[in-house]
Amino acid sequence: MNILVIFPHPDDAALNAGGTLARWASEGHKITAICCTSGNVGTLRRDQTAAEVGAARSAELHAAHTLLGIEETHILNFPDGGVLDFQTLRAALVRCVRQYKPDRVVTMDPWARYEVHSDHTTVGRAAGEAAAFACFPLLYSDQLDSGLCPHHAREVWYMGLLGDRPNMYVNIGDHLDRKIDAVLKFEVSLAILDGLFQAEATPSGEAAMATIKSRAHEWMGGLARRMGKPVGLPAAEAFLTQPCAPGHFDNMSKLYAQMLGEPETEPVVHL
Ligand SMILES: [Zn+2]
Numbered sequence: 001m002n003i004l005v006i007f008p009h010p011d012d013a014a015l016n017a018g019g020t021l022a023r024w025a026s027e028g029h030k031i032t033a034i035c036c037t038s039g040n041v042g043t044l045r046r047d048q049t050a051a052e053v054g055a056a057r058s059a060e061l062h063a064a065h066t067l068l069g070i071e072e073t074h075i076l077n078f079p080d081g082g083v084l085d086f087q088t089l090r091a092a093l094v095r096c097v098r099q100y101k102p103d104r105v106v107t108m109d110p111w112a113r114y115e116v117h118s119d120h121t122t123v124g125r126a127a128g129e130a131a132a133f134a135c136f137p138l139l140y141s142d143q144l145d146s147g148l149c150p151h152h153a154r155e156v157w158y159m160g161l162l163g164d165r166p167n168m169y170v171n172i173g174d175h176l177d178r179k180i181d182a183v184l185k186f187e188v189s190l191a192i193l194d195g196l197f198q199a200e201a202t203p204s205g206e207a208a209m210a211t212i213k214s215r216a217h218e219w220m221g222g223l224a225r226r227m228g229k230p231v232g233l234p235a236a237e238a239f240l241t242q243p244c245a246p247g248h249f250d251n252m253s254k255l256y257a258q259m260l261g262e263p264e265t266e267p268v269v270h271l
Contacts, residue, residue, distance in 0.1 A: 001029045004102035004153070005070075006093060006127035008119035009039040009080065010061035011186045016160035017106060018068055018179035019172025019224065020237045025069030026175070032100045033065055033073040036089065036123050037080035042188055054080075056187065064185040067178060082118045086126060091140050093130035098148040105131040105156045109240060111163030124158065128242075128249075131156050135246050156249070158240040166238035169227065170270040173234045176224055180216050193219070231269045241268075 003024060007013045013021060013033055025031055039061075040054030048056075058075055065073040076092055078084055097105070109115075110124035133139055135152035144150070157168065172179065183189045193212045221235070228236035242249040254265070 001103045002101055003029050003031045003104045003106065004096065004100050005031060005033045005106040006036070006096070006123060006130075007034075007108060008036045008084075008117075008123040009042060010035055010057045010075075011039070011064070011183065011188060012108065012120075012160070013106075014064045014068065014179065014182040014186070015189075016108075017237055017239075018064075018182050019175040019235070020159075020170040020239075021070060021106075022068045022175040022178045022182075023170065023172060025071075031070045031072075032102070033070050034093070034096050035061055035073065035075045036078045036084070036093075037119065038075050038077055039080050041081040060186045064182040067182045067185065080119065084119060084122045086122055089122065090126040090129055091143075093126050094134045094140050095143050095148065097130045097134035097153060098143060098151050101151045102131075102153050103155070105153045105244075106159055106239075107156065108160055109158035109162045112161040113163055115161060120160075128156050128158075131244050132247055132249065152246060153244050155244050156242045158242075159237070162238070162240045164240055165264065165267075166227075166240055167265070167267045168239040168241045168270070169231045169233060169236045169267055170239070171228070171233045171235070172224060172237050173228075176221060176235045180213075180220050183220065184213065184216055189216070231267060233269065233271070 005013050005017070005021065021031060038054035039057035040050040042057055043053050061075070062073055078089060105127055107127035108120045108124035110121040110128065115121055131153040135150045137144060137150045190212055193215045224235035224237065227238045228234055242251055244250065
């Protein structure tokens with residue numbers, strides 16, 4: 001399968017779906033990652049410029065994704081920090097869908113409740129729309145003049161905080177350690193695990209790293225176990241998937257069932 005992962009900041013894919021991406025890579029699926037910003041405001045430190053932060057975050061992203069087995073990772077260099085222009089981003093992501101021809105698009109859920117970071121909601125919204133709209137030849141037709149073809153992605157998987165109950169669980173028991181190692185490539189993760197996300201929190205020394213590593217296993221391992229529990233998996237990542245039709249999600253009967261309070265359908269479990 002061709003899988004396209006679209007997210008706003010360098011650590012988003014590893015944190016929210018790192019185990020699943022590592023599993024898919026090990027199963028031979030081709031994964032392309034599109035990071036919309038370089039994460040160049042992602043620090044509370046005051047001794048670095050945005051360019052320096054962007055360069056450091058980009059290097060961390062490539063190191064983490066190499067570890068996960070992701071073949072290609074590209075950074076679109078949109079500005080970080082909640083100032084994305086939706087229409088420009090949407091056109092760029094439609095171009096990505098036409099270029100990489102994914103069967104499946106994985107992104108953030110723009111309808112997650114209490115999500116205050118608009119980069120997450122804006123990218124999730126634009127990525128879902130790109131999956132559903134890249135098939136229309138008259139939309140952004142200049143892209144077709146440069147040799148691209150319309151493309152229809154079959155499904156969208158939302159990762160991380162979801163606006164609805166998950167309908168898909170992936171067993172990441174064999175890939176949890178790799179996910180944790182990938183997440184630990186990011187200075188922000190280290191700073192969070194070192195206490196709080198604060199200025200000058202960069203840990204140093206072997207003892208500090210050992211503490212951080214055990215906290216990472218506690219935190220991410222615990223979360224993976226909680227996610228697996230409802231479906232009897234030892235460790236899981238949960239997703240909300242939507243089948244994709246031209247211009248919309250093919251979810252009408254499910255939404256009517258929800259509206260009428262009918263019983264939920266059972267989630268799909270990838271053992
Ligand atoms: Zn993020």
